Amino acid sequence: MSSIELGSPAFKANPYPVFANVRKDDPVKQVILPGNRLGWLITRYEDAELALRDARFVKDPQRALSSEQLQQQFGNIPMGQDADSEDVALRRPAFFERHMLGVDPPNHTRLRSLVNLSFTPRFIERWRERIQAIANELLASVEAKGTMDLVNDFAFPLPMLVITKMLGIPREDQDKFRVWSNLFIESSGDPDSFRQNAEQIAAFREYLRYLIDKKREQPAEDLLSSLIEAETAGNKLSQGELISMVSLLLIAGHETTVNLISNGMLALLQHLEQKELLQQDPALIKSAIEEFLRFHGPLMTATQRWMGEDVELNGKLLKRGDYVVVILASANHDEETFKNPETLDITRQDNRHLAFGKGIHYCLGAPLARLEGQIAISTLLQRFPHIRLAVAPEELTWRPGALIMGLRSLPVNF
Structure with a gap:
């Protein structure tokens, strides 16, 4: 049985040739993943x-795994209502997956409805001026230096400042969330890594409980207060669901955008003709963002899925309880769907990429990520038209973990 080091920083530097070979030779491939x-x-x-849309590919392991399989993968841990216990929070990373991305209907429908109104394109558009102001402030703080780390000085703080403001979280707590976010994202898909970080997981849970209790006592006009109000109004958000939902919004609410901005800028800086084209025609920013996503x-x-029943796919029998990993980075470079997929083309039309998923689990924050990406990259190119890489591309380091495609840093001069 072969293995592919999906989470390896070295592999992430250029995974596309490997994925092209897998698509050609064994497109539904069984491998050994972290945790053996x-x-x-x-x-x-x-x-x-198909896998992203089809209800036979389920999110909740309890709907797919036998008692023995649950025991093997998660240990002797209570499920159901008992999953709110402190012990579970420390030993089972799935505790933090009891949100929209970790459940199936009808729970998914109920949970998603609680936050849908806060992530409509119309609502997100109201944040345009504030996002622009944050982008201007961050770039003004580094302008005199002539150099910056695009990830740490700009791509990370911008979406973090936005989502914490939306949720009503103090700005001074931003650094804490960077530590916790890195822990969860970079440990994704590796149960052993989560167990090794039990102390940080407990600290994250404790902070979220503190925040929720504080908002209960002093509600404000923010998303967290709205979620708490929905819970007390009888929408049946348990304490565990509320904590899990907030963790999702905090982590997913900025991680996607951090990598969209930094990966998009890296692509432009490695394809200068595309950078010049975008500078000449700033109206191309919308199609450019879609191409960066692809x-x-x-x-x-x-995110994780299990087989809820036996399914034959591309000549392979995927059995009930099997673990499934949908490789978005490979699908978005499939030559059967995209013409010249290895070419960056910011004018590409009918760009049906899967970066935000498909079906009922389509990314709720996609409108926010798109708006932040458009503002961030447009502002960068406008204020720093001569921006360029400060190091050779091979010197860049990618963050570990099978879920994300993100740089540790991106040094640039301007």
């Missing part, structure tokens, strides 16, 4: 879209 568990890699666009998107894989 077997999983199916789905690499072609058509198969990936070409070197913020996520390598979709």
Whole structure:
């Protein structure tokens, strides 16, 4: 049985040739994943879209795994209502997956409805001026230096400042969330890594409980207060669901955008003719953002899925309880779907990439990520038209973890 080091920083530097070979030779491929568990890699666009939409590919392991399989993967841990206990929070990373991305209907429908109104394109558009102001402030703080780390000085703080403001979280707590976010994202897909970081997981949970209690006592006009109000109004958000939902909004609410901005800028700085084209015609920013999402998107894989029943896919029998990994980075480079997929083309039309998923689990924050990406990259190119890489591309380091495609840093001069 072969293995692919999906989470390896070295592999992430250029995974696309490997994915192209897998798509050609074994598009539904069983491999050994971190934690020594077997999983199916789905690499072609058509198969990936099916898996993202099809209800037979389930999010909740309790709907797919036998008692013995649950014991093997998660240990002797209470499920159901008992999953709110402190012990579970420390030993089972799935505790933090009891949100929209970790459940199936009808729970998914109920949970998503609680935050839908806060992430409509119309609501997000109201944040345009504030996002622009944050972008201007961040770039003004480094302008005199002539150099910056685009990730740490700009791409990370911008979406973090936005989502914490939306939720009503103090700005001074931003650094804490960077530590916790890195822990969860970079440990994704590796149960052993989560268990090794039990102390940080407990600290994250404790902080979220503190925040929720504080907002209960002093509600404000923010998203967190609205979620608490929905819970007390009888929408049946348990304490565990509320904590999990906030963790999702905090982490997913900025991670995608961090990588969209930094990966997009890296793509432009490695394809200067595309950078010049965008500078000459700033109206191309919308199609450019879609191409960045496809070409070197913020996520390598979709979030976890299990087989809810036996399914034959591309000649392979995926059995009930099997673990499935949809490789978004491969599907978005499928030559059967995209013409010249290895070419960055910011004018590309009908760009049906899967960067935000498909079906009922389509990314709720996609409108926010798109708006932040458009403002961030447009502002960068306007204020720093001569921006360029400060190091050779091979010197860049990618963050570990199978879920995300993100740089540790991106030094630039301007």
